[in-house]
Amino acid sequence: MCGSFVRCSALRTGPDVNPHSGTLPSPRDYSRREFCQAAVGVVVFFSMNPGPFLGHVAPGQLPLDLETNKRLDSWLRINPDGTVEVFTGKVEYGQGAITALAQIAADELDVNFERIRMRPADTSHSPDESYTAGSASIEVGGGALRYAAADARATLLEMAAAKMRAPTGSLTVDDGVITTSAAAGRVTYWELASKGLLARDVRSGIPLKPNSSRHIVGTSVPRLDIPAKVTGGEAYVQDMRLPGMLFGRVVRPPSYGAQLTAFDDVSAKAMPGVVTVVRNGRFLGVVARREEQAIAARAALQRAAVWTMPTELPDEASIAAFFRNSADAQVTTVSSRSPSVTAPMAVRTLRATYSKPYLAHASIGPSCAIAAVEDGVLTIWSHTQGAYPLRTDIAVVMGLPLGKVRIVHAQGSGCYGHNGADDVALDAALLSRAAGGAPVKVQWMRDDEFAWEPFGGAMSIDVQASVAADGSITDWQYDVWSNSFNMRPGQRGGVNLLAAWHLAQPFQHSPPREIPLPSGGADRNAVPYYDFPSQRITEHFLPTMPVRVSAHRSLGAFGNVFAVESFMDELAHSAGADPVEFRLRHLTDDRAKAVIRSVADRAKWRSGAKGDGARGRGIAFLRYESTKTYVAVIADIVVDRESNAIRVERITAAADSGLIITPDGISNQLEGAIIQGASWALKERVRFDRQRVTSRDWNSYPILTFSELPEIDIVLLNRPDLPPLGAGEAALPPVPAAIANAFFHATGRRLRDLPFDRDRVKAALA
Amino acid sequence: MPQPFRLNVNGAEHTVTAEGDTPLLYVLRNDLGLNAPKFGCGLGQCGACTALLNGAAIRTCLFPVSGVGNASVVTLEGLGTIEKPHALQRAFIAEQAAQCGYCINGMIMTAKAFLDHNPHPTAAAIRQALAENLCRCGTHVRIVRAVQRAANGT
Numbered sequence: 001m002c003g004s005f006v007r008c009s010a011l012r013t014g015p016d017v018n019p020h021s022g023t024l025p026s027p028r029d030y031s032r033r034e035f036c037q038a039a040v041g042v043v044v045f046f047s048m049n050p051g052p053f054l055g056h057v058a059p060g061q062l063p064l065d066l067e068t069n070k071r072l073d074s075w076l077r078i079n080p081d082g083t084v085e086v087f088t089g090k091v092e093y094g095q096g097a098i099t100a101l102a103q104i105a106a107d108e109l110d111v112n113f114e115r116i117r118m119r120p121a122d123t124s125h126s127p128d129e130s131y132t133a134g135s136a137s138i139e140v141g142g143g144a145l146r147y148a149a150a151d152a153r154a155t156l157l158e159m160a161a162a163k164m165r166a167p168t169g170s171l172t173v174d175d176g177v178i179t180t181s182a183a184a185g186r187v188t189y190w191e192l193a194s195k196g197l198l199a200r201d202v203r204s205g206i207p208l209k210p211n212s213s214r215h216i217v218g219t220s221v222p223r224l225d226i227p228a229k230v231t232g233g234e235a236y237v238q239d240m241r242l243p244g245m246l247f248g249r250v251v252r253p254p255s256y257g258a259q260l261t262a263f264d265d266v267s268a269k270a271m272p273g274v275v276t277v278v279r280n281g282r283f284l285g286v287v288a289r290r291e292e293q294a295i296a297a298r299a300a301l302q303r304a305a306v307w308t309m310p311t312e313l314p315d316e317a318s319i320a321a322f323f324r325n326s327a328d329a330q331v332t333t334v335s336s337r338s339p340s341v342t343a344p345m346a347v348r349t350l351r352a353t354y355s356k357p358y359l360a361h362a363s364i365g366p367s368c369a370i371a372a373v374e375d376g377v378l379t380i381w382s383h384t385q386g387a388y389p390l391r392t393d394i395a396v397v398m399g400l401p402l403g404k405v406r407i408v409h410a411q412g413s414g415c416y417g418h419n420g421a422d423d424v425a426l427d428a429a430l431l432s433r434a435a436g437g438a439p440v441k442v443q444w445m446r447d448d449e450f451a452w453e454p455f456g457g458a459m460s461i462d463v464q465a466s467v468a469a470d471g472s473i474t475d476w477q478y479d480v481w482s483n484s485f486n487m488r489p490g491q492r493g494g495v496n497l498l499a500a501w502h503l504a505q506p507f508q509h510s511p512p513r514e515i516p517l518p519s520g521g522a523d524r525n526a527v528p529y530y531d532f533p534s535q536r537i538t539e540h541f542l543p544t545m546p547v548r549v550s551a552h553r554s555l556g557a558f559g560n561v562f563a564v565e566s567f568m569d570e571l572a573h574s575a576g577a578d579p580v581e582f583r584l585r586h587l588t589d590d591r592a593k594a595v596i597r598s599v600a601d602r603a604k605w606r607s608g609a610k611g612d613g614a615r616g617r618g619i620a621f622l623r624y625e626s627t628k629t630y631v632a633v634i635a636d637i638v639v640d641r642e643s644n645a646i647r648v649e650r651i652t653a654a655a656d657s658g659l660i661i662t663p664d665g666i667s668n669q670l671e672g673a674i675i676q677g678a679s680w681a682l683k684e685r686v687r688f689d690r691q692r693v694t695s696r697d698w699n700s701y702p703i704l705t706f707s708e709l710p711e712i713d714i715v716l717l718n719r720p721d722l723p724p725l726g727a728g729e730a731a732l733p734p735v736p737a738a739i740a741n742a743f744f745h746a747t748g749r750r751l752r753d754l755p756f757d758r759d760r761v762k763a764a765l766a
Numbered sequence: 767m768p769q770p771f772r773l774n775v776n777g778a779e780h781t782v783t784a785e786g787d788t789p790l791l792y793v794l795r796n797d798l799g800l801n802a803p804k805f806g807c808g809l810g811q812c813g814a815c816t817a818l819l820n821g822a823a824i825r826t827c828l829f830p831v832s833g834v835g836n837a838s839v840v841t842l843e844g845l846g847t848i849e850k851p852h853a854l855q856r857a858f859i860a861e862q863a864a865q866c867g868y869c870i871n872g873m874i875m876t877a878k879a880f881l882d883h884n885p886h887p888t889a890a891a892i893r894q895a896l897a898e899n900l901c902r903c904g905t906h907v908r909i910v911r912a913v914q915r916a917a918n919g920t
Contacts, residue, residue, distance in 0.1 A: 094866030094903055222862060229867030230858045230874065231851060232802030232843035239801040247796075272768070272785075292785070292792045295808075364806050364814055364902045365868040414866030414903045446807040664862055668908070672865050675904030698811040698900060706893040709906045 043663050043716045054104070054139070054659070054723055055146035060204050065089070065144035069127035073198040075148035076105065078156065082176070082190045084109060085117045089129025090141040091385060092120075092225055094414045095728050096665040097137040099224045103661055104142045107216040108149035108209055110173035111189070118224065121387045121409040131386035131488060133417070133551060134519060135628060135726025138661055142724065151206045152198055159192050211659075211721060218720065220664035225411070237381050237410035238368045242439035245370070246275055247291040248431035249298040249442065251284035252452055253502070255309045255692035256548065258282070262306035268297045277301065278434045281504035285427065285442075287435045298445070309691045314546050316688055320355055320460035323481035323542055330541040334517055335527040339475065339534035346466035346474045350574060352567055354463070355753045356559035358547055358686035359456040360701055365413025366444040367420030367453075371428035373437030378405050382425040383412025389490020390422050397500045397507060398429055416676070418550040420444055420453045422489050423498040430499055447696040452498055455686050456552025457483040457522065457545075459559035463567045465532075471575020473586060476535040480560060482522035483542050484512035487550035496550075512543045515555075518626045525557035525733060528564050529623045530586040547688065553673075557624065557733040558680065562754065565620035565737030569744065578607040579619050579741065589623070591630050591656050591719075596621055598654035598715050599632040611745040614639050618741025620734035629657040629730035630717075633674065635710075635738035639746050644758040644765065648678050648710040648739060656717040657727040663716060670731045671712050677735030679704035685755050771831050775800075776844030786832035790824075791815045793831045794841060802842030802871040806900075813872035813899035817841045823879040842871045845878065854878060857916035858909075865903030872899045877913045886917060 055063050062070070069075070069089070077085045086105050092098040102116040119126070129141055157178065161168040164187060166180035176189035228235040253260070265277040268286065273293030278285040284301060288294035314322040323329075370381045378400060384390045387407040395405045407425070415421055424442055432440040444452075459482040466475040487509060489496045494510030501507060515521035523539040572582035580600045587593050599605075599619070609617075616639070621632040636650040651674050660666055683702050687695045695701040740751040749764040773780045775798055782797040789808075794800045794817065806814030808827045815827040818840040846852035851859065854874050864870050873896060880887070880895040887895070892913045901909065 094864070096865075220862075222859065223864070226859055226862060226864050226867065227848050227851075229864050230842075230855045230870055231846065231848050232800060232841065232871070233848065234801055235867065236801075236804075238804065241799070290784075290792070291796055292788045362902060363868075364812060364866070364900060365804055366806070411866075413868035416902075443805060446809060446811075668862060668865060668905070671907055672904030675906055676902070679904070697809055698807060703900060703902065704906075705897050705900065706906055706910070707897040709893055709910070712907050 043660070043718050055143040055150065055208055057147070062202060062204055063144040063147045064140055065127060065129045066147055066202050069129070070201040072148055072151055072200060072202045074125060074127050075145060076152055076198065078152060078189050078193040078197060080190050080193045082115060083117050084111055084115050085119055086145065087119045087126045088141055088145060089121050089127040089387070090137040091132045091387070091409045092411055093132070093383065093385070095669060096223050096662060097132065097141070099221055100138055100661045100665055101142055101145055102224065103216045103221055104146050105149045107214050108146045109153050111176045113216050113221060115176070123387050123391050123407045126387070128388040130389060133385055135624070135728040135730065138724045139726055142661070146208065147206060148202055150208050151202050154206055155198065156189050156192050160187050163187055217661050218659070220662055223665070235411060236365070237370060237383055237412055238365060238443060240370055240381055240410060240441070242370060242372060245439040245441055246287050246289060246435055247294040248285055248287045248428060248440045249294040249445065250427050250448065251286070251298055251301045251305060252448055253282055254307050255312070257310045257312045258307040260305060261308055264304045265301060268300040268304060271297050271300060276434050278431060280430070281502050281506060283430065283499045283502040285431050285434070287431050287440055295445070311690045312546065313688050313690050313692070315690065319458045320481070323460050323540070326542045326544060328543055329481070330543065332539050332541065333536060334523050334539050335535060335537040337532070337535045343474050343533035344468035344470070344472065347469050348574065349464060349466045350570060351462070351464040352570060352752060354461045354559070354563040354566060356459040356562060357754060358458045358549070359552060359680055359684050360450060360686050360695065361416045361419040361453055361552060362701060362703060363413040363415055363419050363449065366446060366449040367424040368412060368441065368443040369425040369428040370439055370441045371425070371432035372439035373432065376404065378429060379408065380406070380425045380429055381408050381410045383410060383415065383421045384425060385415060385418070385421065386488060386490060389488060390425055393489040393495045393497050393500070394426055394429055396495055397426060397497060398433070416553040417456065418454050418488050418552070420449050423452065426497040426499045450696045450701055451693045452548070454487055454548045454550030456558070457485055457549040459522065459556060461559060461563040463563055465567065465571055467571060467575060471571070471577050471582070473530070473532050473571060474534060476528065476532045478526060478535070478537045479540065480522060480526050480556065481540040481542060482556060482559070483545045483549045484514065485521040485524070485549070485551055485555035486515055487512065512545065514539070514541050520556060520625065522556040524555045524560065524625060525564070525622055526560040527626060529589070529592060529626060530583070531588050532586065547686070553676070554729040554732045557622070557729070558736070561620065561622045561733035562736040562740070565622070565734060566740050566750070566752065569618065569737070569741040570750065573744070580605055581607065583619070583621055592621065592623060594717060595630045595632040595654040595656050598717060599634050599652055602654060602713060602715050603634040603652040605634065611747065614641065614746055616742040616744070616746025618738045618743070618745055620737035620741065622730070622734050624726065624730035624733070628725040629655055629727040631655045631730045631734055633731065633734045633738045635735070635742045637739060637742040637746065639743060639761065641765070644761040646682060646739065646743060646756055646761060647708065648682070650711040650713065651678065651735065651738070652713045653731055654715040654717060655727065655731065656719060657725045657730070658719045658722040659724040660716060660718045661724055663718070666716060666727055667714055669728045670714050673729060673731035674712055674735055675704060675709070677732040678710060678739065680732070681736035681739050681754060682756050771834065773834055773839060774836070775839045776841060782831070784831055787830045789827050790817070790829045790831050790834060790839070791826040794826060800841050800843055804868055804871055806868070811900070812869070813876060814869050816872040816875040816899070818875060818879055821879060821882060823876045842874055845874070853919065854913070854916040857912040861908045861912040861915060863905060863908035863912035865905050869899065869901045873901070873909050877916070881913070881917055889914060
C-alpha cells in the first residue's frame with residue numbers, strides 16, 4: 001500500500017522574485033540542490049480512497065471561518081500588477097502557517113507561488129478567525145482560504161468565458177493566464193482584475209480543484225519568513241520603529257496579590273529621559289525617550305515601591321493534595337463505557353498516580369507591543385495569537401468602542417500558547433495613553449515574562465485498570481484534576497489581561513470554562529485512543545487558580561498522555577507483553593497501528609530486548625485530540641548512575657497528519673515539539689514559594705541545551721487523499737511517557753512525576 | 767552624563783551619544799537601527815543579543831558601550847544580506863533552520879566566532895560551542911546541521 005523514499009521538493013521560487021513585501025521578504029539565492037539536501041526524513045505515501053476535505057463542505061454550506069467572514073475580498077484580492085493579496089486571520093509565530101496558507105491559495109487559484117502576498121492579520125480588514133491555536137491553521141484557516149480562492153478563480157473564469165465567448169468548461173489556467181480550447185487568444189487574471197471584483201459575499205456550491213491537480217501543496221516550499229530572520233531584516237514587532245517612538249517598561253508587583261503601600265516616584269521622574277511615570281492602582285509603568293532610560297527608571301521605581309505580599313500560594317510540593325481537597329471542583333464524567341457481557345473476567349487490578357507541574361511558555365524573546373493613537377484610533381502592533389479577541393478586551397479596558405481600537409499582527413518570539421503577548425499589548429496601550437497617544441514600544445523584561453505569564457496548569461492523575469488472564473485490559477478508570485487551559489482574552493464575563501486586574505478600578509477575569517471534547521482542555525487526550533471494553537474518565541475541573549494559568553502547547557494532553565502511555569507500559573509489563581504488541585492489541589484504527597509499526601520498524605524495535613541498568617528504550621503513542629495527527633515515538637535513553645541524569649540519546653517518531661501540505665514544515669514542527677517535549681519532561685517546573693513565583697530567569701527555569709540534544713529521526717506517513725490534520729502540538733505529549741518507559745526498561749523503576757530531574761531520578765533509583 | 771562614542775560597526779564609523787554604561791545592545795538597536803541583536807534576557811544567559819567584538823562573540827545586553835573603544839563590532843547585518851548572504855546565512859536558509867527565529871542571530875554569530883577558529887568541527891564540537899545559547903522552539907538539530915553545512919562550504 002505504500003512506497004518509501006526520501007522526498008526532495010521542487011523549489012518554485014526563482015532567485016529574482018520577491019513574493020512578499022514588508023516583513024516577509026523573498027527567499028533568495030539558494031539552489032534547488034541545497035534545499036533537497038536539507039529535506040528531512042522519510043516520507044511514506046499511503047493511498048486510500050479520497051474523501052472530501054480542506055474546504056469541502058456539504059451543499060449549501062460554507063467552511064467554518066467563511067460562515068462568519070463572508071466577504072470574498074476580506075480573504076483575497078487579485079491585483080492588476082500580477083499579484084494576489086491574501087488576508088488570513090491566522091498568524092505566524094514560527095510554525096510556518098503563513099507559508100502553508102500561501103501554498104494552498106496559490107494552488108487553488110492556479111497561480112505561481114511567488115505571486116502571493118500574505119498580509120498580516122489586521123482588525124481593520126482581515127477575516128476574524130479568532131485565535132491561531134490548537135494546530136488548526138491549516139484544517140480550518142486553510143479550508144476557508146482554499147474555498148475563497150476557488151470562488152475567486154471561478155469568478156475570473158466566468159468573466160473570461162464571457163469575454164472570450166467560450167464555455168467555461170473549455171478554459172484552462174496556468175499562472176493566471178486563461179486560455180480556451182475553443183478559440184485562439186488569452187486573457188489573464190491581471191487584465192480582468194478590477195477594484196471591487198471580489199467585493200461581495202462568497203457563494204455556496206463552488207467546486208474545488210481535484211486533489212490530483214495540486215502542484216504546490218505537498219512540496220517543501222521554503223518558509224517565507226526565514227530569510228529576513230537570518231539577515232537582520234525587520235522581522236518582529238521588536239524591530240518596528242515609528243517616528244517619535246518612546247520606550248515603556250512596566251513595574252509589576254512582586255507577587256500576584258501584592259498590595260502597594262508606599263510609592264515615591266519623585267526621583268524616577270527626575271531621571272534622564274523620563275517622559276512620564278504611570279500609577280493606576282497597582283499598575284505601575286514608565287515611559288522614557290531611550291530604552292535604557294526606561295529600564296533604569298523601572299529599576300528605580302522597583303526600589304521606590306513598597307509592597308506587602310500575602311501568603312496566598314499552595315505548597316508547591318503538595319499541589320496534588322491541594323487540588324484533591326478543592327471545595328469547588330466541577331466533576332464531570334467525560335467518557336464512560338459499560339462492560340459488555342462478553343468481556344473477559346478481570347484477574348488483576350493496577351493503580352498508579354501521576355503528576356505534571358506548572359510549565360512556562362518561556363519565550364526566548366520577552367513579550368512586546370507598540371501602541372499609538374493614529375487618526376483617533378488606538379492602534380496596537382502585537383504578536384497576539386488572536387487579534388480580534390484581544391481587541392475586544394482592550395476596548396473594554398480602555399473604554400473605547402471596538403471601531404476605535406485596531407490590532408495589527410506583527411511577529412514576535414515563539415509563544416507556544418498564551419504567553420505575555422496580549423498582556424503587554426494592554427501595557428503599551430496604557431503607557432501610550434499616559435504619553436498623550438505617542439507611539440510607545442513596551443517589552444517585558446525577563447523576570448516580567450517568567451513571573452507573570454500564564455502557565456500551563458499543573459495536573460494530578462489517578463489511573464486504575466483491570467486486566468484479564470491474557471493481560472488484556474477489561475476496565476479503565478481515570479481521574480484528572482486540573483485548572484482551565486483557556487484563560488485567553490475575548491471571553492464572556494470578564495477581561496483576561498493582566499494590567500486590567502491591577503488598575504484602581506480593576507476588572508475581573510472571565511469565569512473559567514472547560515473546552516468541550518474532543519478538543520478538550522484539562523481533559524484533552526484524557527480519553528485513551530485504545531478500545532477498552534469498559535472505561536470511565538472523570539475530570540475534576542478546578543475553577544480556583546492560585547497560580548495564573550492558560551493555554552500552553554497541547555493543553556492537558558501533555559499530562560494526560562504521560563499518564564495514559566506510562567500506565568499502558570505498566571500494564572504491558574505486568575502482562576509480560578511487549579509494549580508495542582500490547583498497544584497494537586488494544587487498537588482498532590489502522591492508521592494508529594501504522595504509526596506504531598512504522599516507528600518500531602524505523603527504530604528497529606526488538607521485542608523482549610532487555611535494558612541493562614543504564615540503557616533503555618520506551619514507546620508512547622497518541623492521536624492528538626482523538627481527531628488530529630497520529631504520533632508514535634520511541635525514546636532511547638542512558639541513565640547516568642553517578643549524576644542521576646537521564647540522557648536522551650535518540651527519539652524516533654512516526655507521524656500521520658493526513659495530507660502533508662509542506663513536508664519540511666511538518667518535520668520542523670515535529671522536531672521542535674519533540675525537543676521541547678524532552679525539555680519539559682527532563683527539566684522544567686515553575687518554582688514558587690507560598691508568596692510568589694520564584695522562577696525568574698533561565699537559571700531558575702532551566703531548559704534543554706545543545707549539550708543535551710537528542711538525535712531526532714522522523715518518518716512522515718503522507719495520506720495525500722485524506723484531510724490535513726493539525727500537527728504542531730501533536731508530538732509533545734508522547735515524549736515524557738516514552739522517556740519514563742525507557743527509564744523503566746533500563747532500571748526497572750517508574751518515574752510518575754514530571755519532571756525527571758536528578759532529584760526525581762535519584763529517588764526512583766533509591 | 768551622556769557622552770559621544772565613536773563606534774566601528776559593520777565596517778562603518780558612527781558616533782552615538784549615550785551614558786557610558788548603556789548596554790551596547792540598545793545602541794546597536796535604537797541608535798544604529800540594527801535589528802539582528804535581540805533582547806532576550808538582559809542577563810547574558812540566552813545569547814540572543816550576540817555580536818562580534820574584534821571577532822569574539824559577546825553578549826551585547828551586558829557589554830557597556832564604553833567598553834568598545836577602538837574595537838570593531840560586527841552584527842548579523844554585517845555578515846551578509848538577503849541579496850548576498852554569508853555562508854552561514856545561506857546554510858540556515860538551506861536547512862530551514864529556524865522556527866520563530868528569535869534566537870537565530872545569536873546562533874549564527876556564535877557559530878561565526880567559533881568557525882573562524884575551528885573551520886572543520888564535528889557535530890559534537892558545534893553543540894559544545896552553542897551550549898550557552900538557548901533555543902525554545904527546539905530547532906537545535908537544524909541549527910547544528912546548518913553550522914556543519916556552512917563549515918563544509920556546501
